[in-house]
Amino acid sequence: MKTGSNNKISFVYSQQVGVRKFNLRCGDMFLMRIRCLLAGPVFVILVMALPCMAEVNEVDSNFDEKIDQWQYVNAQGKIEKIEYDGDFDGKVDQIEHFKGEKILEHVEFDRNKDGNMDLMQYYANGGKLARVEKSSKFDGTFDWKEFFNSNGKLTHIKIDENRDGKADTTQYYNSSDQLIRLEVDSNKNGKIDRWSYFRGESVLDRTAFDTNGNGEPDQWQFYYDDQTLKKADYDTNGDGKADRWEFFDSAGKLNKIQMDRNFDGKVDMTQKK
Numbered sequence: 001m002k003t004g005s006n007n008k009i010s011f012v013y014s015q016q017v018g019v020r021k022f023n024l025r026c027g028d029m030f031l032m033r034i035r036c037l038l039a040g041p042v043f044v045i046l047v048m049a050l051p052c053m054a055e056v057n058e059v060d061s062n063f064d065e066k067i068d069q070w071q072y073v074n075a076q077g078k079i080e081k082i083e084y085d086g087d088f089d090g091k092v093d094q095i096e097h098f099k100g101e102k103i104l105e106h107v108e109f110d111r112n113k114d115g116n117m118d119l120m121q122y123y124a125n126g127g128k129l130a131r132v133e134k135s136s137k138f139d140g141t142f143d144w145k146e147f148f149n150s151n152g153k154l155t156h157i158k159i160d161e162n163r164d165g166k167a168d169t170t171q172y173y174n175s176s177d178q179l180i181r182l183e184v185d186s187n188k189n190g191k192i193d194r195w196s197y198f199r200g201e202s203v204l205d206r207t208a209f210d211t212n213g214n215g216e217p218d219q220w221q222f223y224y225d226d227q228t229l230k231k232a233d234y235d236t237n238g239d240g241k242a243d244r245w246e247f248f249d250s251a252g253k254l255n256k257i258q259m260d261r262n263f264d265g266k267v268d269m270t271q272k273k
């Protein structure tokens with residue numbers, strides 16, 4: 001082992017296979033802060049902002065004599081962060097953040113290797129995946145968010161299609177990873193105006209629409225298994241109840257209309273096509 005030091009900072013290099021250590025000792029850092037109090041306010045701020053880190057372990061994981069992993073260890077000897085150069089191009093493309101006894105807190109990824117992190121994974125409950133956020137266009141705007149339950153199963157996805165910082169589409173999934181409901185803000189005004197429900201292997205069953213912007217559905221569409229329109233219900237007077245029903249055959253052709261003209265909940269007129 002080779003050790004070099006001055007009055008303020010000590011460096012320690014360990015000749016392990018594929019590993020090199022860089023130490024900043026807390027005692028020396030404390031002395032550095034005290035001595036720099038006389039050096040002026042700007043320098044004091046810079047020094048006091050430095051963490052009391054113990055060491056950085058540099059690792060050559062593929063033994064090509066190039067460092068591709070950096071392990072940041074705090075003063076208590078616990079790893080706080082690990083940086084990876086996964087494709088060995090000399091650039092960090094994955095960063096893992098830890099707390100406590102190396103409990104994974106979140107991970108950053110640079111998927112397109114442009115130097116900017118574009119996917120985040122957040123963990124909870126002792127290191128279980130809780131949320132994933134990504135920038136779909138690799139421009140720094142995180143417009144796609146996936147949420148997971150305590151069993152690691154996907155529960156829903158929020159998508160910000162117009163990238164205004166607000167989700168306008170939400171997809172909900174069951175325990176079998178099947179899509180069961182879709183909520184959409186189609187006019188991007190912050191209010192859901194379309195609800196779609198699915199059955200079986202994510203087959204569209206029905207859709208409800210809010211056409212007047214009051215937050216309540218006033219039109220409903222039902223579908224055959226091949227997604228052809230089967231029936232359409234309308235609430236024409238805004239009382240929350242359907243009063244017009246249109247029926248379609250399996251080819252999508254309208255063949256019957258029923259109406260409740262006095263809104264008493266009973267059909268009082270039928271038209272056959």
